[in-house]
Amino acid sequence: MRKFIFIFLLAIFGNYIVQAQTTQEYVFKVLASSGNNTIGKESAAAKPLKTGQKITKDDKITLAPNSFLGLVHKSGRTLELKTPGTYAANDLSAKMGASQASFNQKYVDFVIGEMTKVEKEDANKNRHQNMGVEGKVERGEYDITLFVDKTTDALVMDTQPLIKWHALPDTKQYKVVMVDMFDEVLFSATTADTSIIVDLNQANLKNQTAYLLIVSSVEKPKSSSDKYSLKKLDAKSATTVHKKLADITSGTEETSLSKIIQASLLEENKLYLDALKAYEQAIALQPQVKDYQVAYQHFLQRHNLGK
Numbered sequence: 001m002r003k004f005i006f007i008f009l010l011a012i013f014g015n016y017i018v019q020a021q022t023t024q025e026y027v028f029k030v031l032a033s034s035g036n037n038t039i040g041k042e043s044a045a046a047k048p049l050k051t052g053q054k055i056t057k058d059d060k061i062t063l064a065p066n067s068f069l070g071l072v073h074k075s076g077r078t079l080e081l082k083t084p085g086t087y088a089a090n091d092l093s094a095k096m097g098a099s100q101a102s103f104n105q106k107y108v109d110f111v112i113g114e115m116t117k118v119e120k121e122d123a124n125k126n127r128h129q130n131m132g133v134e135g136k137v138e139r140g141e142y143d144i145t146l147f148v149d150k151t152t153d154a155l156v157m158d159t160q161p162l163i164k165w166h167a168l169p170d171t172k173q174y175k176v177v178m179v180d181m182f183d184e185v186l187f188s189a190t191t192a193d194t195s196i197i198v199d200l201n202q203a204n205l206k207n208q209t210a211y212l213l214i215v216s217s218v219e220k221p222k223s224s225s226d227k228y229s230l231k232k233l234d235a236k237s238a239t240t241v242h243k244k245l246a247d248i249t250s251g252t253e254e255t256s257l258s259k260i261i262q263a264s265l266l267e268e269n270k271l272y273l274d275a276l277k278a279y280e281q282a283i284a285l286q287p288q289v290k291d292y293q294v295a296y297q298h299f300l301q302r303h304n305l306g307k
Contacts, residue, residue, distance in 0.1 A: 025056040027093040028071040031078070031112060031257055032291040035067025051291050052112040057090040068289055070257045072108050076248075078257040107248060107264045114298050115291040143223040144168055144215050147276060147306040153210075153229040154273055156200075157238050157266075162277040164195040165215050165225060166306060173218035178211040178230070186211060190218060200232070208232075233271065241269050256285035260292060263299070272303055 030053045039059050040046030046062060049069070055061065061081070063069055069081040073096045081087065147164040148154045163176065176196050178187040186204040189196060200206065210231045216224035233241070244265055263278035279296040286292065300306055 025058065026054050027057050027074055027089055028055040028079070029053070029108065029112070030055065030069065031072050031108065031260070032068070032070035032115065032286075032289050034069075034286070034289045034291070036064040037067050037069055038062045038064075051115045055089050057093060059089040061087045061089060061092075063087065066288075068286055070255075070286075070289070072257070078255060078261075080255050080257060107261050110264050111260055111295060114295040117294070117298060143220075144174075144217070144225040145306060146213070146215060146225050146228055147273075147300070148228050149272055149303055149305065150226075150228075152270075153231045154213075155231055155233050155271055156273050157233040157241055157271050158274045158277060159200045160197050161200070161230075161273045162195055162197055162280065163213065163215070163273075164276065164306075167194050168217055168220075168223060171217040171219055171223070175216050175218050175221075177214050177216075178205065179214075180208060180211065183212075230273075237269075241266075241271070244269075256282040256289065256292065259285065260295065263295075267299060267303075272305065275299065276305065 030049060030051050033049050033051050037049040038046035039049045039053070039055065039061055041058055041060065046060075049061065055071070061069065063081050063084050063086075065084045067082075067084065071079045071081070071092075073079060073093065075096055077096055079092065079096065145166045165174070168174075173190050173192055174194070176187075176189050176191065176198070177185060178198070179185050186208060187198060187202070189198075198205070205211070210229060212227045213230050214225055214227050216222075232238075245262060248261060248265060259278045259282035263275045263282065266272075266275035266278060276299075279292070279299060283289075283292050283296060
């Protein structure tokens with residue numbers, strides 16, 4: 001009986017050691033992948049590389065031509081691969097250095113979850129949900145729909161927020177106006193785009209903490225958006241969020257990966273306009289990465305932005 005118990009405990013302990021060794025060998029997670037990238041070991045055939053996949057130190061990664069691979073190292077630092085070729089995971093890990101980035105794993109896991117969610121959903125259901133992002137807009141009393149949360153004030157921390165709206169038929173120029181609570185015009189501009197970056201540090205806006213925003217058609221002045229409240233995040237809260245952003249991006253470059261992770265943190269703090277800008281910056285840096293576009297669509301749907 002004692003012999004049986006000893007063998008049983010030895011088997012459990014041995015299994016624990018194997019699992020621990022496997023965990024120690026993990027060096028990267030795939031945060032984003034575009035193209036026919038593969039992974040394999042010397043003794044095994046290469047397999048397609050997928051978002052969310054773990055890479056061990058003995059793996060070899062092959063990046064196909066015109067492809068992209070975004071990795072998160074076990075230290076929390078990010079790495080983007082853009083040059084075709086075969087890479088040894090152990091060599092890539094060694095080049096990351098010993099410094100640690102204070103990434104909170106929940107942000108990485110959240111981003112990976114959003115990027116892989118589309119694979120778990122029914123295709124028809126997903127296509128129906130994406131209609132609001134791809135162009136079908138629910139028209140209400142107002143003709144122009146802004147990408148803001150209609151249920152609350154739009155909080156911003158960025159001093160150059162991105163204001164975005166859906167295109168209006170037969171309109172080539174839009175007028176963007178910001179007023180104070182007494183309807184005094186603080187900012188006015190026209191643009192042919194369906195978005196504009198407003199510098200809140202300019203003279204009339206700098207000392208204000210809240211604004212009312214309205215976008216209208218130059219050709220059809222009666223066609224406009226509703227007035228939406230835009231508020232600066234208070235100084236104490238802004239300091240806290242800035243510290244968190246600094247913590248999760250410590251030791252990393254400003255890349256598409258860092259922008260995606262920043263977007264997750266900004267969303268958590270209900271800074272949806274700032275998060276929207278970070279998503280769009282990530283997509284602009286790597287427009288071929290479908291994972292980023294999927295995550296962006298899910299973000300817009302979660303908060304009913306642009307509907």
